[in-house]
Amino acid sequence: MSIPITLIEQGQIWSFPGGIHPPQRKQLSNTTPIATLPLASEFYLPLRQHAGEPGELLVSVGDHVLKGQAVSAPGLNNALPVHAPTSGTIIAIEARPIAHPSGLADTVVVLSADGLDQAAQPQPHSLSSDRTQLIDALRQAGIAGLGGAGFPTAQKLALQRPLEYLIINGVECEPYISADDRLMREYADEILRGTEILMHISGAAKALIALEDNKPDAIDAFKRVLPKYPAMSLRVVPTKYPSGGEKQLIQLLTGHQVPSRGLPSDIGLLMHNVGTAYAVHQAIDLGLPLTQRVVTVTGENVSKPGNYWVPLGTPVAHLLAHAGFKPEQAQKVIMGGPMMGFTLGNLQVPVVKITNCLLVPGAQELSPPADEMPCIRCGACADVCPAQLLPQQLQWLAKANDYDGLNKQNLFDCIECGACAYVCPSEIPLVHYYRKAKAEIREIAREKSKSEVARERFEARKQRLEREKQERLERHRLAAEARQQAQQQAVEQGAPNPNDAVQAAIARAKARKAAQAAAAEQAAAAEPQDDNP
Amino acid sequence: MSFKIAASPHAHQRRTTQQVMRWVYMALIPGLLVQSYFFGLGVWVQMLLALGTAWLSEAACMALRGRSVSQAWQDHTAVVTALLLAISIPSLAPWWIIVIGTAFSVIVVKHVYGGVGQNLFNPAMAGYVLLLISFPVQMTAWPVPQELALYSISLSDTAQLIFTGFSNAGYNLEQLRLGIDGVTMATPLDSLRTDLAQALTVSEATNKAMFSSALGGIGWAWLNLAFLLGGLVLIKVRVISWHIPAGMLLGLLVPALFMSWFYPDQSVGPLLHALSGATMLGAFFIATDPVTAATSNRGRLYFGLLIGLLVFIIRTWGGYPDAVAFAVLLANMVVPVIDKYTQPIAYGHGGKL
Ligand code: SF4
Numbered sequence A: 001m002s003i004p005i006t007l008i009e010q011g012q013i014w015s016f017p018g019g020i021h022p023p024q025r026k027q028l029s030n031t032t033p034i035a036t037l038p039l040a041s042e043f044y045l046p047l048r049q050h051a052g053e054p055g056e057l058l059v060s061v062g063d064h065v066l067k068g069q070a071v072s073a074p075g076l077n078n079a080l081p082v083h084a085p086t087s088g089t090i091i092a093i094e095a096r097p098i099a100h101p102s103g104l105a106d107t108v109v110v111l112s113a114d115g116l117d118q119a120a121q122p123q124p125h126s127l128s129s130d131r132t133q134l135i136d137a138l139r140q141a142g143i144a145g146l147g148g149a150g151f152p153t154a155q156k157l158a159l160q161r162p163l164e165y166l167i168i169n170g171v172e173c174e175p176y177i178s179a180d181d182r183l184m185r186e187y188a189d190e191i192l193r194g195t196e197i198l199m200h201i202s203g204a205a206k207a208l209i210a211l212e213d214n215k216p217d218a219i220d221a222f223k224r225v226l227p228k229y230p231a232m233s234l235r236v237v238p239t240k241y242p243s244g245g246e247k248q249l250i251q252l253l254t255g256h257q258v259p260s261r262g263l264p265s266d267i268g269l270l271m272h273n274v275g276t277a278y279a280v281h282q283a284i285d286l287g288l289p290l291t292q293r294v295v296t297v298t299g300e301n302v303s304k305p306g307n308y309w310v311p312l313g314t315p316v317a318h319l320l321a322h323a324g325f326k327p328e329q330a331q332k333v334i335m336g337g338p339m340m341g342f343t344l345g346n347l348q349v350p351v352v353k354i355t356n357c358l359l360v361p362g363a364q365e366l367s368p369p370a371d372e373m374p375c376i377r378c379g380a381c382a383d384v385c386p387a388q389l390l391p392q393q394l395q396w397l398a399k400a401n402d403y404d405g406l407n408k409q410n411l412f413d414c415i416e417c418g419a420c421a422y423v424c425p426s427e428i429p430l431v432h433y434y435r436k437a438k439a440e441i442r443e444i445a446r447e448k449s450k451s452e453v454a455r456e457r458f459e460a461r462k463q464r465l466e467r468e469k470q471e472r473l474e475r476h477r478l479a480a481e482a483r484q485q486a487q488q489q490a491v492e493q494g495a496p497n498p499n500d501a502v503q504a505a506i507a508r509a510k511a512r513k514a515a516q517a518a519a520a521e522q523a524a525a526a527e528p529q530d531d532n533p
Numbered sequence B: 001m002s003f004k005i006a007a008s009p010h011a012h013q014r015r016t017t018q019q020v021m022r023w024v025y026m027a028l029i030p031g032l033l034v035q036s037y038f039f040g041l042g043v044w045v046q047m048l049l050a051l052g053t054a055w056l057s058e059a060a061c062m063a064l065r066g067r068s069v070s071q072a073w074q075d076h077t078a079v080v081t082a083l084l085l086a087i088s089i090p091s092l093a094p095w096w097i098i099v100i101g102t103a104f105s106v107i108v109v110k111h112v113y114g115g116v117g118q119n120l121f122n123p124a125m126a127g128y129v130l131l132l133i134s135f136p137v138q139m140t141a142w143p144v145p146q147e148l149a150l151y152s153i154s155l156s157d158t159a160q161l162i163f164t165g166f167s168n169a170g171y172n173l174e175q176l177r178l179g180i181d182g183v184t185m186a187t188p189l190d191s192l193r194t195d196l197a198q199a200l201t202v203s204e205a206t207n208k209a210m211f212s213s214a215l216g217g218i219g220w221a222w223l224n225l226a227f228l229l230g231g232l233v234l235i236k237v238r239v240i241s242w243h244i245p246a247g248m249l250l251g252l253l254v255p256a257l258f259m260s261w262f263y264p265d266q267s268v269g270p271l272l273h274a275l276s277g278a279t280m281l282g283a284f285f286i287a288t289d290p291v292t293a294a295t296s297n298r299g300r301l302y303f304g305l306l307i308g309l310l311v312f313i314i315r316t317w318g319g320y321p322d323a324v325a326f327a328v329l330l331a332n333m334v335v336p337v338i339d340k341y342t343q344p345i346a347y348g349h350g351g352k353l
């Protein structure tokens, strides 16, 4: 199944099923240029800010670091480095709460800023470098998908597969958030330059720049610079949530779906976020690692909503204070947007690579939570599900812990967009149930694979011991045969012959040797065996 | 200071079940007005009786099941059940008819199956069928449309009739149902099937006073148009989707069209089907009950088609004059099968757009 190139080239836009139109409320934050934030005094740098393992530490407490200096190294299993966002001293390396829905703690490097903001020497790269060198440069720059998933960009590029299109995602469909919108308005050229680099590395000959029709200024900004980049074209999609989801955007732009559990590259596509493209330009052309990003601060309870260039590691409290945060009773602080964001219990957590928005709504701004009522099977949820699932069915199965049923109903194709819970008239927190069920299923799978590995090991060891025992027995049998043969020979040849005596002696010695060897074997076998297969 | 922890999404469409239900009540109003105009105010008395019974039954069930009784007040499904049943039965039926029907709908059809969202059968229609089978005489005794009636019936007559069986002047229901021609009036559908069974042609059968001014019979045509109007409003404000009503009307009207092409003298014809009996009430208000309908849009279309087809079959060849209740219950039984075969193909599983 290949994508319809001709139609795509004609600029056709397809559609995807379901979706919702929640109030946008982007004007709250998108009317002012991106502002810079005064430096915080302390920065918290979690080693894991991306999808993958944390990188290995390169600094220790007491070290002085420069802005842009790596504090951890890239490594196996998608480990990405983290860089100091400003100059200063490492004052602690400890477990601290990080920005994660679970509120769990993780290893964090604490940097006390010296206020000088001294930068390390940047190391730009040229596009004439080898492909693997460029990919490595992006890895060294610590770039992860800035759209939200945080998948290492280098890793995505390293997959060597023939590509038709690189898609640059500037859709930003979630209400309130305008970080990408502002970035596109102000840095359209840089974004397209980053796109050019991404095309060069990935081998995609064409690129589609996609954004929603609610961002006319960003569209104009692109239109002004696009003539410089003939291989790229603009695609404006209708405003609908969640058209910025990777799968939905691919369906909008190509009319095709990414196979379940597959990758966009399976159908010749690669997608990166506009913020990522900008960071790629910074890393390659200017040699600057990823140490800052645009974050939208919005909601009725900040007096200066807008977008900020925020050094990564800046405590949320610092950013909010600067934006004029006035908390109220039972204040929600949401990292991310109103549809997919998660609430923070602690404002000392830092802004990280995947933080695109902080939303501090007033009490009446987002509908106050209501009691969960029984499902009336109205089907509203199924109508809006972009993944074409049956949310109410999933909900019943999840409540019944019917994991087989959930798998049959393709729970894992749920993108957790929240459209179903948004429309549910019974106010059922559907996504919450799905997340819980997914976590439980993953846990069971992990347990199972653990016990599977243990069982395999056990079986392998049993087989090895059995094999060794058989070999041993075989050697014993051979030795015993040799002994018998020797004795028999001695008896057959009769005693009187002096040669016979010699022969007999030789035979006896042979037999003894064989017996000794066997005994040694036995002794060896009795020694404890090492367990590793 | 501690901050509130909550699961996403944090935004929510401000349309709760209550609001949905309010739209449903409002959409019923045109039909109720027309019904009051042609068939008297009995329907309002029936609705009051039904609501009272439904609330009491609901509260009793919630209490028995150890749930909070106050939740029952919030749940509007019992209200809708009661209203639909009250509208469906003949408006001068004795009081105990609606009480038995509503109590059965709420207690047995809904709560015995596990309460809101769990019932397999449409409660109002299950109640209706129980009544129709148990009390066929009372359940087919529709009052005569007022412009055709020999006697006119006042509000106090209505209440008297429902509670005692006799009007103020001492007439009983059977006497009041005499038409201007002095013959007991059947409903148009009823009369048609009797006549067709007696080998009259349609033109002969419809050559009666009840058909004089409107297709579908006086009163009934207007009643159906009023419910159609309410139903279209519900589709417009997206309280119901078009799939079930469209399916049901297609399933009923297409076969009716064919029949009237091939047997013009013995068949009822699509317009009469559309505008008589409980067609529109059924298509827009009854079959669309979300709990007992199919789940996906495609499934809902099939579900509607099936109901329409069943209505057509039962009306044409079956033993009962109208068939919406039976058709809906039969289709309810098929819902699991429909759901199984119409499950939408999830994203990335090889479906077409
Ligand atoms: S929207 Fe809510 S009430 Fe309606 S079917 Fe879905 S889960 Fe049930």
Ligand code: SF4
Pocket: A384, A385, A386, A387, A388, A389, A390, A391, A413, A414, A415, A416, A417, A418, A419, A420, A421, A430, A431
């Ligand atoms: S959260 Fe999952 S089930 Fe709900 S609408 Fe989104 S994809 Fe569908």
